[in-house]
Amino acid sequence: MDQPAIPAKVDVGALTEVLDGRWGELRRSVRAQMTDSAFREAHDLDTEAHRIQVLDQLGELAKTDRPRLGFDREYGGGGDIGGSVTSFEMLGFGDLSLMVKAGVQWGLFGGAVQLLGTARHHERYLRPIMDLDLPGCFAMTEHGHGSDVQHLRTTATYDPATREFVIDSPDKDAHKEYIGNAARDGRMAVVFAQLVTGGESRGVHAFLVPIRADDGGPVPGVSIEDCGKKAGLNGVDNGRLAFAGVRVPREALLNRYGDVTEDGTYTSPIESDGRRFFTMLGTLIRGRVSVAGSAGNATKRALAIAVRYGEQRRQFFRPGNEEEVVLLDYRAHQRKLLPALAATYALHFAQEELVGALHDIQGSDDVDEQRQRELESRAAGIKAVSTWHATRTIQMAREACGGAGYLAENLLPALKADTDVFTTFEGDNTVLLQLVAKGLLTSYKDHFEDLSALATARFVAEQFVGAVIERTAARQVIERLVDASHDDEDVLFDRGWHVKLFEDREEHVLDGVARRLRRAASEDPFEVFNDAQDHVLRAGRVHVERIVLEAFVAGIDRCTDPDAKALLDRLCDLYVLSTVEADRAWFLEHGRLTAARSKAVMSAVNDVCTQLRPHARVLVDAFAIPEQFLGAAFLAS
Numbered sequence: 001m002d003q004p005a006i007p008a009k010v011d012v013g014a015l016t017e018v019l020d021g022r023w024g025e026l027r028r029s030v031r032a033q034m035t036d037s038a039f040r041e042a043h044d045l046d047t048e049a050h051r052i053q054v055l056d057q058l059g060e061l062a063k064t065d066r067p068r069l070g071f072d073r074e075y076g077g078g079g080d081i082g083g084s085v086t087s088f089e090m091l092g093f094g095d096l097s098l099m100v101k102a103g104v105q106w107g108l109f110g111g112a113v114q115l116l117g118t119a120r121h122h123e124r125y126l127r128p129i130m131d132l133d134l135p136g137c138f139a140m141t142e143h144g145h146g147s148d149v150q151h152l153r154t155t156a157t158y159d160p161a162t163r164e165f166v167i168d169s170p171d172k173d174a175h176k177e178y179i180g181n182a183a184r185d186g187r188m189a190v191v192f193a194q195l196v197t198g199g200e201s202r203g204v205h206a207f208l209v210p211i212r213a214d215d216g217g218p219v220p221g222v223s224i225e226d227c228g229k230k231a232g233l234n235g236v237d238n239g240r241l242a243f244a245g246v247r248v249p250r251e252a253l254l255n256r257y258g259d260v261t262e263d264g265t266y267t268s269p270i271e272s273d274g275r276r277f278f279t280m281l282g283t284l285i286r287g288r289v290s291v292a293g294s295a296g297n298a299t300k301r302a303l304a305i306a307v308r309y310g311e312q313r314r315q316f317f318r319p320g321n322e323e324e325v326v327l328l329d330y331r332a333h334q335r336k337l338l339p340a341l342a343a344t345y346a347l348h349f350a351q352e353e354l355v356g357a358l359h360d361i362q363g364s365d366d367v368d369e370q371r372q373r374e375l376e377s378r379a380a381g382i383k384a385v386s387t388w389h390a391t392r393t394i395q396m397a398r399e400a401c402g403g404a405g406y407l408a409e410n411l412l413p414a415l416k417a418d419t420d421v422f423t424t425f426e427g428d429n430t431v432l433l434q435l436v437a438k439g440l441l442t443s444y445k446d447h448f449e450d451l452s453a454l455a456t457a458r459f460v461a462e463q464f465v466g467a468v469i470e471r472t473a474a475r476q477v478i479e480r481l482v483d484a485s486h487d488d489e490d491v492l493f494d495r496g497w498h499v500k501l502f503e504d505r506e507e508h509v510l511d512g513v514a515r516r517l518r519r520a521a522s523e524d525p526f527e528v529f530n531d532a533q534d535h536v537l538r539a540g541r542v543h544v545e546r547i548v549l550e551a552f553v554a555g556i557d558r559c560t561d562p563d564a565k566a567l568l569d570r571l572c573d574l575y576v577l578s579t580v581e582a583d584r585a586w587f588l589e590h591g592r593l594t595a596a597r598s599k600a601v602m603s604a605v606n607d608v609c610t611q612l613r614p615h616a617r618v619l620v621d622a623f624a625i626p627e628q629f630l631g632a633a634f635l636a637s
Contacts, residue, residue, distance in 0.1 A: 003493055006570055006611055007563040014561035015622035018568070019345075021352045021558075023086040027624075030090040033064065034626050041095045041629070043408075047234045051184055054097045054235035058105065061098075062132040067106045070286070071114060075126040082359030085286055089293030089351075093301055093629050096418040097235025099294050104180035104236070106130070107287045108138035112190040115283040116206050116254035125208070137181045137189040137211070139241055144173025146424075147431045149192065149204060150277055154243065156193040156207050158250070160264040165253065167193060167209055167221075167246040175242045178425075182239030183226040187212045189241060190254070197264045203273040206254040206280075209246060221246040232417030282372060285379045288426045289358055292383040293351050295390040295422045297625075299344050302415050304620040305632050306337055306397035309404070311617060312635070327400070328616060334609040336400050339578035340393045341619055345568070346575045347386050349555035350548040354382050377439040381544035384429035384436075387422040394419060401634070409633040433540030434533070440510055440543055441517070492597070492604050495553065498576045501592060502546040505583075508590060509539045545579055567615055574608045577601055 020027045033039070039057055042050045061067055070084025071077025078084070088107060091099035110129040113121050128134035145152050153174035156165045169175055176182075182189065188210050195205040211222050218224045227238040250260060257280050258268040270276040310333055314324035327333045357378070361371050398405040398412045405412045423429045491497045516532040529536075552572050559565040580587060581601050587593040593601070612619070 003570070003573075003611070004566070006567050006615065008614075010563045010567045010615060010618050011561060012618055012621045014559070014564035015567070015618065016624045017561075018555060018559040018564065019348060019622060020624075021555075022356055023083050026083050026086055027090060030066070030087055031624060031626055033066075034090070034094055035628060036060075039094055039098070041414075042097070042235060047229050050097065050235040051237050054095065054101050055185055057095075057098050058101055059132060061102060062130070067102070067110075067132075068130050070106070071110065071126055071130060072122070075122055076130060077126070079363075080359075081286070081363050082355045085290050085293065085355050085358065088290040089297055089355075092294030092297030093625050095235060096294065096298060096415075097233050099290075100180060100233055100236050103287055103290055103294075104138055105132065105135060107290055108284075109136035109181070109188075109190055111286055112138060112206055112254065112284060113208070116190075116256050116280060117208075118254075118256055120251060121208070121254060135181055135185045135187055137179050137186040137239075137241070139176040139179050139182070139189040139191045139209075141177050141179070142173060143175045143177050143240075147428045149281065150274075152192055152194060152204055154191065154193040156191075156195050156205065156253075158195070158197040158260050158264050159247075160262065162247070163250045163262055164247045165195075165207060165250065167191060167207065167243040167248060169242040169244065175240055177240055178227060178238050179241055180236050180238055182211070182224060182237065182241055184237035184239075186237075186239075191241075191243070195253070195258065195260070195266075197260050197266050200266075202258060202266050202268075203277050204280075205258055207248060208252045208254065209243070209248055211241060219246070230421075232414065232420060282376045283362075285376055286358065286362075288379050288383045289351075289354060291422055291426045292379070292386040293355070295387045295419055296344065296347055296351055297623075298415055298419050299340075299386075299390045299393050300348075300620070300623040301625055301629060302394040302397040302412060303337065303341055303344060304623060304625055304630055305411060305635070306400045306405075307341070307616050307620045308630070308635050309401050309632070310337065313402075328613065331606065331609065333400060334613055335605070336396050338609045338612050338616065339574055339605070340389075340396060341616070342571045342574040342578065343389055344393065345555075345571055345619070346548045346552040347382070347389060350382055350551035351386065353551045353554065354378055373439060377436050378547065380427060380432035381436040381540060381547070383427060384423075384432040385541070385544045385548070387419070388429060390419050391423055404634045407633070411629075411632045430537065433537045433544075436540035436543055437510075437513060437536045440539065441514055492577065492600060493573055495572070499546075499549065499553070501580070501587075502542070502549055502576075504592065505586065505590075506539075506542045506546050509535070509542050513539045549576060549579075567612075567619070570608060570611055571619070574605065574612065577605050577608060581605055 017024065039060070042053060045053060065078060066087045068076060069078035069080045069087060073079040088099060088103055091102060106129070110126070113125050113129060125134060129136065140149060140152070142152055142154065153170055154176070155168050155170065157168070158165055176191070179189070188208060191207045191209045192204050193207060195202045210219050211224065213219050221244045223242040223244070225240040227240060230238065250262065253260060257270060257276050258266065260266055268276055270279060307328065310328035311326055313327045315327060316325055318325050328337070357375050361368065361375050394412065394416050398416055401410065401412060404410055408414065513532060513535050516535060517528060519528050552575060556565060556568045556572060559568055584593065584598050584601065588595065588598055
């Protein structure tokens with residue numbers, strides 16, 4: 001089980017270069033900008049002062065080309081979708097309130113106008129949105145409906161006599177909740193509502209609705225409330241919106257996927273209401289992708305602080321030694337930080353691949369529906385796994401720093417509070433993993449996109465279903481490794497065996513889910529799906545873990561520095577082995593590991609932690625986080 005030694009010294013810059021990837025020049029530029037004092041963090045600010053500071057910082061961003069990157073060149077944008085998402089992600093190194101508020105303004109509000117609107121909306125609104133002359137909101141979530149967007153209760157009823165839509169909140173459940181920019185700064189909202197014309201509902205559509213008049217007060221018929229202080233992200237002015245007979249012109253409908261003529265006739269290039277709805281939502285995944293990347297950067301920041309602290313804080317004496325032992329020399333401390341660090345690298349490479357796919361697919365004039373569906377599935381899965389990883393890792397980093405980690409001056413409490421909600425906004429993680437599994441359950445993917453969970457269960461029951469294993473960009477590299485793999489005593493460090501192990505687990509779990517859901521043909525579909533929900537979620541999770549591994553492998557393959565490549569290779573070993581260790585019960589129960597090999601996995605994790613310990617600081621320094629965001633007080637001494 002002996003492995004080649006990692007070189008004693010690895011160039012930090014070489015690691016940073018491979019991490020920066022396709023948008024490396026942009027990342028370097030954003031880092032330089034973030035060192036400006038204008039992007040300082042909030043320390044001991046009250047809610048109003050924090051909101052003012054974040055709005056000022058948003059104005060500083062608006063002076064650069066960053067907010068324009070994702071918009072069409074025709075309207076002054078940069079035509080760089082991947083660059084736009086990357087720039088939002090980079091804000092995750094600093095005050096996450098700024099990242100969220102920027103995401104609301106240019107990602108959600110501006111993105112909805114761009115992607116759901118047509119030329120009449122683009123010509124009138126995109127430039128003022130990019131310039132921050134028109135601050136806006138994205139009003140989707142309601143008091144009674146969060147993840148279940150299809151059944152929102154706000155209505156937009158067309159009145160042919162006046163050629164206007166009438167926006168109404170019929171009851172409290174239809175009030176829009178947690179709407180960023182609504183409480184203080186937003187002047188217009190993209191409001192998602194049930195479109196009703198001629199007495200018939202045509203499903204959820206998006207409308208541009210003014211919410212504030214020139215004097216800053218609500219427009220007639222609009223009710224605005226402040227959500228108040230939250231557990232975190234208090235630089236974002238979240239509010240509640242309700243509508244009572246608010247009239248907007250017919251042209252306020254963002255009409256890329258559905259329109260209403262002057263006489264009230266509904267038209268759409270997509271005949272199915274369900275397919276139209278899912279197509280519309282599928283275009284709006286940039287926010288979900290950005291949240292995953294921002295969570296990853298916040299996680300890197302927490303690990304960088306914890307590793308630095310673990311290398312300087314000493315506790316307890318080694319027998320026969322007059323100097324106390326540094327925390328990171330303890331095996332338990334290594335096992336806290338190093339597997340989390342390995343997973344963070346793995347997720348970084350998966351995120352980089354996801355952003356590249358988003359850029360290529362949404363930037364193409366030819367719409368490939370299958371690739372778009374695969375992109376949506378991957379975005380859902382990476383977002384869920386990345387944000388759960390952030391929640392666990394930031395908490396673990398706080399614990400690794402003891403009581404000092406609980407002090408606000410040491411930054412970790414704010415990171416913990418600000419990222420906690422990431423697991424439930426831009427899609428609840430549990431729901432997202434179910435979406436991932438649904439997309440994998442059948443080779444008839446094109447029939448699946450407008451099916452509910454219960455309809456999915458019925459469909460699986462009625463069809464011959466084969467599990468679909470989505471392939472990644474690393475496929476050729478993976479096939480080469482698998483072909484060269486072997487099954488002997490050294491297999492724990494064989495990358496081909498790693499990939500086969502993850503693939504086999506995914507195929508087995510997906511096949512099991514399909515077999516359980518086939519019972520829906522003869523039993524109550526709800527009970528069948530509800531009973532199998534844990535199995536469905538596992539299917540989504542193991543799929544994501546496999547594509548994350550493949551992305552890590554592809555990242556290593558791109559590395560041109562041999563010393564950095566050797567270090568990344570060992571870090572990938574730790575990602576695989578710690579993942580297998582965490583799921584040893586499944587591998588043992590299903591005969592994929594013997595008891596002896598299972599024990600060997602635990603021992604191998606310890607061995608790899610020992611090998612990586614001298615390189616922990618290099619690994620976190622390679623994130624190239626601007627030093628001002630690592631200024632925890634306990635690191636200053």
